[in-house]
Amino acid sequence: MVDMHPKKRVEIVxxxxxxxxxxxxxxxxxxxxxxxxxxxxxxxxxxxxxxEGLAGDAGRMVIVICIVxxxxxxxxxxxxxxxxxxxxxxxxMSDVQVIRADHF
Amino acid sequence: xxxxxxxxxxxxxxxxxxxxxxxxxxxxxxRSDLSIPEAIAxxxxxxxxxxxxxxxxVEVAKTGLTAxxxxxxxxxxxxxxxxxxxxxxLLRAISRLPAVDAAAVAAHYGSISIVTFVAATExxxxxxxxxxxxxxxxxxVMETPAxxxxxxxxxxxxxxxxxxxxxxxxxxxxxxxxxxxxMLLGSFAIGWITGPKGLEPVxxxxxxxxxxxxxxxxxxxxxxxxxxxxxxxxxxxAATLGFGIAMPILGALLAAALVPLTGLSAGGAAIFVTLAxxxxxxxxPAAMRIALPEARPSIYLTLSLGIxxxxxxxxxxxxxxxxxxxxxx
Numbered sequence: 142m143v144d145m146h147p148k149k150r151v152e153i154v155x156x157x158x159x160x161x162x163x164x165x166x167x168x169x170x171x172x173x174x175x176x177x178x179x180x181x182x183x184x185x186x187x188x189x190x191x192x193e194g195l196a197g198d199a200g201r202m203v204i205v206i207c208i209v210x211x212x213x214x215x216x217x218x219x220x221x222x223x224x225x226x227x228x229x230x231x232x233x234m235s236d237v238q239v240i241r242a243d244h245f
Numbered sequence: 246x247x248x249x250x251x252x253x254x255x256x257x258x259x260x261x262x263x264x265x266x267x268x269x270x271x272x273x274x275x276r277s278d279l280s281i282p283e284a285i286a287x288x289x290x291x292x293x294x295x296x297x298x299x300x301x302x303v304e305v306a307k308t309g310l311t312a313x314x315x316x317x318x319x320x321x322x323x324x325x326x327x328x329x330x331x332x333x334x335l336l337r338a339i340s341r342l343p344a345v346d347a348a349a350v351a352a353h354y355g356s357i358s359i360v361t362f363v364a365a366t367e368x369x370x371x372x373x374x375x376x377x378x379x380x381x382x383x384x385x386v387m388e389t390p391a392x393x394x395x396x397x398x399x400x401x402x403x404x405x406x407x408x409x410x411x412x413x414x415x416x417x418x419x420x421x422x423x424x425x426x427x428m429l430l431g432s433f434a435i436g437w438i439t440g441p442k443g444l445e446p447v448x449x450x451x452x453x454x455x456x457x458x459x460x461x462x463x464x465x466x467x468x469x470x471x472x473x474x475x476x477x478x479x480x481x482x483a484a485t486l487g488f489g490i491a492m493p494i495l496g497a498l499l500a501a502a503l504v505p506l507t508g509l510s511a512g513g514a515a516i517f518v519t520l521a522x523x524x525x526x527x528x529x530p531a532a533m534r535i536a537l538p539e540a541r542p543s544i545y546l547t548l549s550l551g552i553x554x555x556x557x558x559x560x561x562x563x564x565x566x567x568x569x570x571x572x573x574x
Contacts, residue, residue, distance in 0.1 A: 158534040179283075188476050188543055193280040194465045196290035197425075199530030199542060201283070227538040 146242035149214040150206065151222060154180065155230035157201040166220050167207060173245055175207035178227045187229045202230075208237065257368055263558055265460040269467020270555070276476060281465040289462040290527070294428040294449045294544055296458075297363055297381055302436020303444045304378020314379040317517065318508040321383045324503065324521045325390035328496050329355035332483035333398045335492065340484040342544070344402035348395045349533045349540030353549045354492050355391025356525035357384050359429065360466060361554065363459060365519040365562050369512045376512030385430050389420050392524075392532050399537055406539045416536055423528045463558075468528075470550045477547030485544065489552030493522035497565050504572035514569035515562075522559055522565055524549040 145223060155163060160177070167175055180202040182191035192201050209217050214234060221232055257263060272279040281289075305314070329351035330551055362384050369376055387490065396413065420564040436444065444451070447464070500521030504514045528551050559567075 156534050158372075158531040159538075162535070166455075187541075190285045191472065194286045195283050195525035196286045196462075196467045197531055199534055199546065228534070229538075243394070 143240055145238035145240060146237050147211065148208050148237055148242070148245050149211055150208050150235050150237040151214070151217060151221070152233045152235070153205040153230065154183075154202060154232075155205065155225055156228050157198040157203050158231060159225065159228050160203055160205070162224055163205060163221065166224050167205075167217070170217050170220050171213065172207050172209055172217060175205055178204040178206070180204055185229065185231070189231070210245055250563060250567050253368075253372075253566060254560060256371065257563050260368070260371065261456070261460050262364055262367060262463050266463040266467040266470075266555065266558055269464045269469075270474070271467075272472040273468045273471025280468060280487050281461070286462070286465050289458055289465065289510050290425060291428050292458050293363060293455075293462060294359065295432045296455050296478055297359070297366070298429040298432025299436035299447070299451050301378040301381030302433040302438070303441055305382075305433075305437050306440035308378070311379075313508045314382070317377070317379070317509060317513075318383050318386050319452055320500075320503040320507050321387040321517070321520065322390050324496070324500055325355050325357075325387040326354075326394050328499065328521065329391045329394040329398065330496060331499070332488075333395070333402075333496070334483070337402075337568070338490050339488065340482055342485060343406075345399055345406035345537055345540045346383050346544050348399035348403065349537050350488075350545045350548055351398060352391050352395030352533060353524045353529045353545050354496060354548045354553075355394055356389070357387045357520045358523035358526050358549075358554060358557075359384060359425065360462070360526070361523035361526050361557050361562075362516065362520055364463075364558055365516050365565070367456070367459065368562050368566070369515060374512040374515075376511065376516050377509060379526075380427065380513060380516045380520070381433050383517070385426055385433070387520060388423075388426060388525070388528050389417060392417070392420060392529060392536070403536065406537065406546035416532060419535075420528055420532050423531070425527055466550070468555070470554060473543075474551040475545045477551065480541060480543045481552075483549060485548065486552060489548045489554055493524065493557055493561055494564075497522040497561070501568050501572040504569060509573065511570055511573050514573050515566040518565040518569045518572070519557070519562060522561055524553045526550050526554065 190200055194203050332351035332354045333347050497518045500518040
């Protein structure tokens with residue numbers, strides 16, 4: 142049986158134009174890594190959206206996923222909130238288990 | 246004069262470019278599953294920037310840097326600063342839109358739509374009417390000043406919404422280095438450096454394919470505009486919709502007043518007036534999501550892409566050509 146270690150998974154669904162600002166903030170907060178996924182389509186309080194056919198970034202949504210240590214999670218969430226409070230998007234945090242604790 | 250304008254308008258409306266746009270709008274409104282993948286749409290946009298930039302640069306290589314080019318660029322920058330101010334106060338006077346939404350909309354109308362520019366150049370080519378190649382560079386310098394004007398308006402009239410703690414410097418750098426602007430100006434420089442000899446070997450790609458690619462891109466714009474109309478229609482009042490038609494005409498009139506100062510030809514003046522009448526659809530919406538995140542995209546994108554762009558494409562371009570004809574007399 143492999144030992145598993147508890148960590149926090151932060152998932153941010155956000156507008157593509159603000160992406161670089163977020164990744165800069167994550168870098169500054171000492172987050173060791175993240176994964177960015179392009180979202181296909183969806184619907185929220187601001188209405189429906191789809192990436193199909195868009196030549197520019199406005200209207201395009203991306204998902205940023207990062208795993209952080211619980212001790213650092215609140216500071217990361219506070220930084221994300223400061224940056225994205227007025228943008229369209231959803232920020233969630235959940236408990237996960239990882240194999241390599243020293244990576245996060 | 247009236248029949249001349251009517252002929253031009255009919256010729257324009259029945260061109261493949263406009264009809265493909267109409268096809269896209271119709272398909273989206275009818276909820277067809279017709280769509281262009283995002284990566285293809287971006288590639289098509291880059292191709293168009295590359296082609297028109299390169300061809301514009303080649304034209305400038307033939308004439309060299311002229312005082313007319315500098316005068317036209319200065320007039321374009323002045324318009325890009327001024328049009329958002331006119332648009333903002335007009336919109337606030339006729340509608341109940343909050344100041345932050347009005348400022349974001351105003352930024353779109355002060356900036357330019359490169360696709361409208363391309364459609365206007367195609368209309369002129371169809372009539373065999375020449376125009377100055379340096380207008381591509383003028384289009385590029387008209388992208389950004391409008392955003393500055395709009396931010397000043399927002400900070401004055403909606404200070405809480407405009408307080409994003411977002412420094413203007415990096416934002417302007419991002420807009421200036423927006424991929425489409427870099428491609429346009431970079432291709433313009435390459436066309437200028439290499440001249441007609443440089444164009445010759447790449448003409449099968451940059452010239453011969455141009456109209457077909459433009460049709461495909463306009464189909465995509467029609468699809469995106471149709472989807473925007475379907476989703477954003479409910480957020481627009483009659484006054485706001487009216488603004489989407491009145492503002493480009495107002496912008497065109499302001500540009501026509503400056504045409505005599507530029508010394509442009511009839512064809513060049515038609516393009517210049519069309520630039521002032523067009524509303525941004527790629528660079529400014531992305532900038533507004535950063536600078537004024539509380540402004541609603543359903544309003545500014547629906548107005549720019551769903552109302553003004555189709556109006557300009559079908560009726561505006563021949564109208565601005567007629568207006569420019571008066572201005573150069």
